[in-house]
Every structure is written in structure tokens, then in C-alpha cells.
Amino acid sequence: MVVASTRKLVTANFQEQVADGLRQMIISGELGPGDALSEVNLAETFGISRTPVREALKQLQIEGLVEIRSRVGTFVAAPSRREVNELFEMKQLLEGAAARLMAARGNIPELEAMKSNVADADAAVLAGDTVRYAELVREFHEILIIGADNGKLATHYRILMNQLAYGRLVKTSLAQPGRSLDSEREHHRVLDLIIAKDGTGAERLMRQHVQASHHAVMAGLDGAGPTN
Amino acid sequence: MVVASTRKLVTANFQEQVADGLRQMIISGELGPGDALSEVNLAETFGISRTPVREALKQLQIEGLVEIRSRVGTFVAAPSRREVNELFEMKQLLEGAAARLMAARGNIPELEAMKSNVADADAAVLAGDTVRYAELVREFHEILIIGADNGKLATHYRILMNQLAYGRLVKTSLAQPGRSLDSEREHHRVLDLIIAKDGTGAERLMRQHVQASHHAVMAGLDGAGPTN
DNA sequence: ATGGTCAAGCTGCCATGCAAGATGTCAGTA
DNA sequence: TACTGACATCTTGCATGGCAGCTTGACCAT
Numbered sequence: 001m002v003v004a005s006t007r008k009l010v011t012a013n014f015q016e017q018v019a020d021g022l023r024q025m026i027i028s029g030e031l032g033p034g035d036a037l038s039e040v041n042l043a044e045t046f047g048i049s050r051t052p053v054r055e056a057l058k059q060l061q062i063e064g065l066v067e068i069r070s071r072v073g074t075f076v077a078a079p080s081r082r083e084v085n086e087l088f089e090m091k092q093l094l095e096g097a098a099a100r101l102m103a104a105r106g107n108i109p110e111l112e113a114m115k116s117n118v119a120d121a122d123a124a125v126l127a128g129d130t131v132r133y134a135e136l137v138r139e140f141h142e143i144l145i146i147g148a149d150n151g152k153l154a155t156h157y158r159i160l161m162n163q164l165a166y167g168r169l170v171k172t173s174l175a176q177p178g179r180s181l182d183s184e185r186e187h188h189r190v191l192d193l194i195i196a197k198d199g200t201g202a203e204r205l206m207r208q209h210v211q212a213s214h215h216a217v218m219a220g221l222d223g224a225g226p227t228n
Numbered sequence: 229m230v231v232a233s234t235r236k237l238v239t240a241n242f243q244e245q246v247a248d249g250l251r252q253m254i255i256s257g258e259l260g261p262g263d264a265l266s267e268v269n270l271a272e273t274f275g276i277s278r279t280p281v282r283e284a285l286k287q288l289q290i291e292g293l294v295e296i297r298s299r300v301g302t303f304v305a306a307p308s309r310r311e312v313n314e315l316f317e318m319k320q321l322l323e324g325a326a327a328r329l330m331a332a333r334g335n336i337p338e339l340e341a342m343k344s345n346v347a348d349a350d351a352a353v354l355a356g357d358t359v360r361y362a363e364l365v366r367e368f369h370e371i372l373i374i375g376a377d378n379g380k381l382a383t384h385y386r387i388l389m390n391q392l393a394y395g396r397l398v399k400t401s402l403a404q405p406g407r408s409l410d411s412e413r414e415h416h417r418v419l420d421l422i423i424a425k426d427g428t429g430a431e432r433l434m435r436q437h438v439q440a441s442h443h444a445v446m447a448g449l450d451g452a453g454p455t456n
Numbered sequence: 457a458t459g460g461t462c463a464a465g466c467t468g469c470c471a472t473g474c475a476a477g478a479t480g481t482c483a484g485t486a
Numbered sequence: 487t488a489c490t491g492a493c494a495t496c497t498t499g500c501a502t503g504g505c506a507g508c509t510t511g512a513c514c515a516t
Contacts, residue, residue, distance in 0.1 A: 013298070039498070049471045058283055062290045070241065071477040071498050086380040093325050152314040156384050267468070277501045299468055299507045478497075
């Protein structure tokens with residue numbers, strides 16, 4: 001179980017442990033939007049006092065994952081439709097820039113990783129293994145962000161994507177008929193442009209790719225219940 | 229006087245008051261990089277207990293303004309040269325996108341505000357009033373961000389700019405000979421493109437503008453002591 | 457003079473108790 | 487029945503005290 005990789009394997013910090021745990025539960029969907037998070041309940045669950053729980057919740061609030069209503073309670077954030085659109089706009093922006101930056105860096109380990117990822121993804125699509133493909137899509141975007149070699153970009157990107165709970169949305173997106181093939185074809189083209197060191201083209205194409213993904217997700221959401 | 233506009237004028241929350249106060253002190257330069265922030269000292273200064281101070285410091289840590297070293301102390305963050313470059317890269321990215329988004333919105337109140345701002349700035353440059361011009365530059369960029377009408381973009385933009393302590397840097401930048409005139413000319417051209425609803429052009433030009441500003445700042449920094 | 461050891465003092469971390477605001481329930485009244 | 491008011495019971499916010507880890511500087515041995 002390779003987890004999100006924050007800093008250290010053993011963090012003597014209770015608050016970080018709680019924050020990491022809750023974050024995973026939220027972005028994985030184990031905790032749904034609107035769910036109440038009581039300090040005392042969480043404290044009992046984790047077997048610690050309210051103080052570190054409280055600090056963890058505060059951190060998650062700043063990250064935009066929960067909403068703390070004073071003297072009322074803490075709830076898992078429920079992004080509005082507008083916010084989801086805003087988040088996709090940011091995703092488009094940041095990933096586009098990441099493609100441009102990565103293309104400018106030339107031969108780096110991440111490039112090989114991306115080639116390998118695309119090859120594996122081809123196989124997964126061919127085999128119709130959507131679960132595996134969804135994981136590879138996640139990895140593709142992660143490689144891209146790391147390959148951009150900009151810590152601030154990576155940090156803010158992760159925060160924004162956590163708000164989207166993107167892990168769930170990817171499945172929604174790929175559930176659209178034919179989306180997997182289109183998506184994989186777009187990954188190919190982005191990779192080609194990065195290899196060709198065409199930063200401008202890579203940025204443009206990456207933006208289109210994210211926008212297509214955005215539309216696929218919204219279409220899938222309309223099929224199911226609305227986000228808010 | 230369009231101020232930063234957090235939430236409420238009277239917030240019964242001690243932690244927010246402390247966080248806001250410290251944030252202002254840091255971005256204004258009243259607190260310099262590396263300065264130690266002791267929980268007990270701050271608690272005494274503000275006349276409250278350590279708990280809300282602690283929560284405020286935690287918030288500032290997540291915003292990247294302070295660094296909490298466990299069992300050691302809390303210090304005002306000192307961005308490395310690399311981080312400053314990363315921050316400018318993000319600034320370029322976000323403001324470029326803001327220009328594009330604002331251009332796409334057509335006739336909005338922010339457009340009038342920006343016209344008015346540029347006119348005032350012209351006068352300030354002509355009068356050689358660099359203090360007034362610095363303030364108008366800040367306002368120009370703020371109008372741009374608000375005009376983009378994307379809350380997520382605005383939030384993350386402000387966090388990143390706070391890390392830069394941009395208020396101080398603007399003066400450094402404008403101290404470069406001829407920079408004020410160049411800067412103002414660039415603002416003019418961006419505004420023209422926004423009026424013409426040329427989003428792509430506005431984004432490209434805004435990026436160039438930020439990059440020029442970046443160079444001016446770095447040149448000014450080399451003249452003074454290094455950031456780190 | 458120099459290198460290593462240790463103890464004191466500082467720091468943030470956590471647990472606990474109390475206070476105050478918000479919410480839902482339920483009795484009382486028109 | 488519809489509505490208003492008070493109250494019981496949640497919730498978080500703040501204050502305080504004890505604890506564990508890191509840093510630093512003095513002191514001792516070489």
C-alpha cells in the first residue's frame with residue numbers, strides 16, 4: 001500500500017496522522033459531502049484527545065476539504081457545480097503549464113516513466129481493464145506534475161485535485177462510452193509533443209485534453225445525481 | 229478602498245484575528261524571514277491563551293508563511309531563490325489565465341475599474357509618484373484577478389503572492405530605471421486586448437508582462453542582498 | 457586548546473476542564 | 487391546528503497544566 005507520500009514514514013505527529021487519514025477517507029469517497037465530523041467522535045475513534053483532531057480538521061478546512069461552522073459542527077465540503085467548473089479550469093491551467101515545463105526540461109527520468117505509463121495504459125485499454133486504466137491515468141497526471149519540477153505548482157495542484165475528489169470522478173469520466181480510447185489517444189499526442197520539446201503545443205493540447213475530460217465528467221454527472 | 233475582503237468585519241474568532249494580524253506583519257515586512265514566533269510570547273502580546281495562537285500559526289504554516297519545526301520553534305518562512313522563481317512562474321500562469329478569463333467576460337464593472345486604474349497610473353507615473361504608482365500596480369493586478377471571476381484562482385493566487393511578500397518586491401522592481409514606464413505601457417496593452425476580447429493575446433501579453441517584472445525584481449535583488 | 461558528554465532550559469505537543477453559541481424539542485397559548 | 491417561547495443538549499472555542507524532544511552551552515577529559 002503505497003500512500004500519498006507526505007514527508008516521513010513515521011511522523012510522531014498525531015494531527016498529521018489524523019489529517020492524512022481523514023483526507024484519504026474524503027477523496028476516496030468513504031466520507032461523502034455533508035457528512036458531519038464530530039471532534040469528540042473522531043477523538044474516540046483515533047484514541048486521542050480532541051486537540052490534535054481539532055488541528056487536523058483546521059488543516060483540512062484550509063485545504064478546502066471540510067467546512068467548519070463555528071459552534072455548529074464540521075462537515076465534509078460539498079463543492080457546488082460552479083466550484084467544480086472552477087476546479088477544472090485550474091486543472092486545465094496547471095496541467096497545461098506542467099506539460100510546457102516538462103517539455104522544456106528535455107531528457108529526464110519522468111519522460112521514461114511517462115513512456116512506460118502510456119505503453120501500459122495501451123495494454124489496459126486493449127484488455128478493457130478500466131480499473132487498471134483509471135489508475136494509470138492518475139499516474140500519468142502525477143508524472144506530468146512531478147516532471148514539471150515546480151514544487152509550488154505541485155502543492156497547489158494536489159490541494160485543488162483533492163477538492164475534486166478526482167479519484168471518484170475519473171471513473172465517472174471513463175464510464176462514458178469511447179472515452180477511454182479518446183483519452184488514451186490524447187495522452188499519446190501529449191507525450192509526443194513533450195518528446196519533441198514542443199512546449200507551446202504540449203500546453204495547448206493538454207488543455208484540450210483536460211477540457212474533454214471535464215465534459216466527459218459533467219456528462220456522467222448529469223446521468224447520476226448532481227454534485228450538490 | 230477595496231480591501232482584501234476576508235469574510236466578516238467582526239469575527240469573534242481569536243485565531244483568525246491573530247492569523248490576519250501576523251499575516252499582515254509578514255507580508256508588510258514588519259516581520260522578516262527567519263524571525264522566531266513563540267507561542268507564549270504571542271499569547272501574551274495578544275492577551276489570550278496559547279491555543280488560538282497555535283491554531284493561527286498552523287494556518288499560516290499551511291499558507292506557507294511560517295515554518296513550524298517540531299519541538300524547536302516557529303519561524304517566518306524564508307523563500308529560497310528557487311522558490312521565488314517558482315512563485316513567479318505561478319504568478320505568470322495565474323495572471324495570464326486571469327487576463328484570458330476576464331477578456332472572455334466582456335463588459336463587466338471590473339473593466340471600468342481597470343480603465344480608471346490605468347488612467348490614474350498614467351498620472352502617477354507622469355508625476356513621478358512611485359509610491360502611488362506601486363499601490364496602483366497592486367490594484368491593477370487585484371482587479372484582474374477579481375475580474376477573472378474564478379474563486380479558486382483568486383484564493384490560490386493570494387496565497388502564493390503572500391509567500392512572495394509582493395508588496396515589498398514591487399518597490400524593488402520599480403526601483404529599476406525605466407521600469408515604471410515599461411510596466412505602465414504593458415498594462416495599457418493588456419487592457420486594450422481585454423477590451424478587444426482577445427483572450428489569447430491578453431494571456432500571452434500578461435505572461436510577458438509578469439516575466440519582465442520578474443526580471444526587474446531579480447535584478448533589483450542582485451543589487452541588494454540575496455533573498456536567502 | 458580541542459573534542460565529547462551531559463544537563464538545563466526552551467520549544468511545541470497533547471490532555472482536560474469550562475464556557476458560550478446553535479439547534480431541535482416540546483410545552484403552552486391563541 | 488399553527489405558532490411562539492423556553493429549555494435541554496448538542497457542538498466548537500478557549501484556557502490551562504503537564505509532558506517529551508530538541509538545542510545550547512558549560513564542563514570535563516584528553
